[in-house]
Amino acid sequence: MRVDWMKKSVGLVLLSIVLLAGCNVFEGEQTLDQIDAPPEDAKVTDDIENVGETDEAGEDLDESEGAEEGTEEETDAEADDETEGEEASGTLSHVLYLIDQNGLVVPQEMELPAPASKEVAKQVLQYLVQDGPVTAMLPSGFQAVLPAGTEIIDLNLEEDGTMVVNVSEEFANYQAEDEDKIIESMTHTLTEFKNVDRVKLWINGEEQQTMPVNGTPLTQGYSRDEGINVHQATGIDLMESEAATLYFPMQGDEMVYFVPVTQHIEMDQDQTEQSIVQALMEGPAFDLPLENYINHGSELTAAPTLDDGTLSLTFNENILSNSEKGVIADEVLQSIVLTLTEQEGVQAVQVSVEDHQEVINEEGQPYTEPVTREMVTPAKSI
Known part of the structure; x- marks a missing residue:
């Protein structure tokens, strides 16, 4: 969307x-x-x-x-x-x-x-x-x-x-x-x-x-x-997959910014959002210096739910950069929100972590409300 x-x-x-x-x-x-x-x-x-x-x-x-x-x-x-x-x-x-x-x-x-x-x-x-x-x-x-x-x-x-x-x-x-x-x-x-x-x-x-x-x-x-930046990953059956745009961080000279990449991914028609999250966690499917800030071992612990424009995602604690404090890296949340709000009907994303009452950003502020695309705008030039 x-x-x-x-x-x-x-x-x-x-x-x-x-x-x-x-x-x-x-x-x-x-x-x-x-x-x-x-x-x-x-x-x-x-x-x-x-x-x-x-x-x-x-x-x-x-x-x-x-x-x-x-x-x-x-x-x-x-x-x-x-x-x-x-x-x-x-x-x-x-x-x-x-x-x-x-x-x-x-x-x-x-x-x-x-x-x-x-x-x-x-x-x-x-x-x-x-x-x-x-x-x-x-x-x-x-x-x-x-x-x-x-x-x-x-x-x-x-x-x-x-x-x-x-x-x-x-x-x-x-x-x-x-x-x-x-x-x-x-x-x-x-x-x-x-x-x-x-x-x-x-x-x-x-x-x-x-x-x-x-x-x-x-x-x-x-x-x-x-x-945008369309890439055909090897080993993907185009007849059994669908195109989706994923956002990956890139370290530039002056900032970290986000690169949208459209690629075909194997899609479970009954769990589209889960398939997209899985592809995002696996990282970019082609050889460029794109970053993947999502920790190895991160996974969804429940099927995503979409209610009135808000997509709810529940992860295990591997998604966190500091599990003791419940901190999720800003780049991780940005990648997730930018990617999922490309989907029809998704206006905001609510991220929660298993066994954690709240998730906070790197500045220590809790994510008490669903995060919209406007809240994670692209990097500004400096």
Whole structure:
């Protein structure tokens, strides 16, 4: 499942234009002059928090009180001109999917300057461009992923959760072996936003059915379901297994961060979560310097239970880094929570240990409540 790490960081924006004579008023990051009009029943907006939601009277929020009437001729540049001279203040926290020193796509939470134009999603993509504004902010060993010179022309968020990304032709200046990294980075970065489910690519206003270099299919768009850092483990029968994304710690130059790896695992259909936990405890299935902080001999002592979005897991005391005090290593809990909240219906994880009344973190604070994904965000750059 996808849980929003950045819900608190996204600003609400209303930029209004008239799509066609007689059509309703919609908000968007661009105008019809820049991208062909969507279907008549689609809404285009950069209000990525509220698209598709309705008020108590059942009226679309996009057309509710406060929406201003615009014109077809209004462009992003004109909208930006309206804010010219207004200084953006403060920063916003965003999760960017960057490339680490091992060539893996990994999430990093970074503080970006609040955009004066309020085009938040567009700004986030601009910070994925090599030699772009993110360069001075990159942690040691990390790099941006989109080809240098790529211009993010405009974005359309459709009502079904599809984000249409229109980029310049420089986007196609990459090596074939980097194609998966590029589309995974774009997709996972944009789907951090609450109402974005998949990404479609346009280049200079033309829809792309495939990625431009190696031909990755894009007809239905690209979503998190396609995986990230996909690895096919040897000895696994693909017909008898399912893909799952597991999070493993990695020791970087400046921090410990978490690497999502999609791999096929042998899955018990009646105990999906237990199969995933078992795969996580066994560690990464390929040869990279990923860490496995879970102690040897750790195992579940009861079948996991899912109740109202909370997954309860009970381990033996080998899961603890200090069994006398009941301490579980922060990296262990983070791996567990990040991995299990990828599953449909799992919003939080409650970890308990056999024969221990409570489990505490490395700072001595007890885990009295279920742990959500927002509570174990990716490592911040320092």
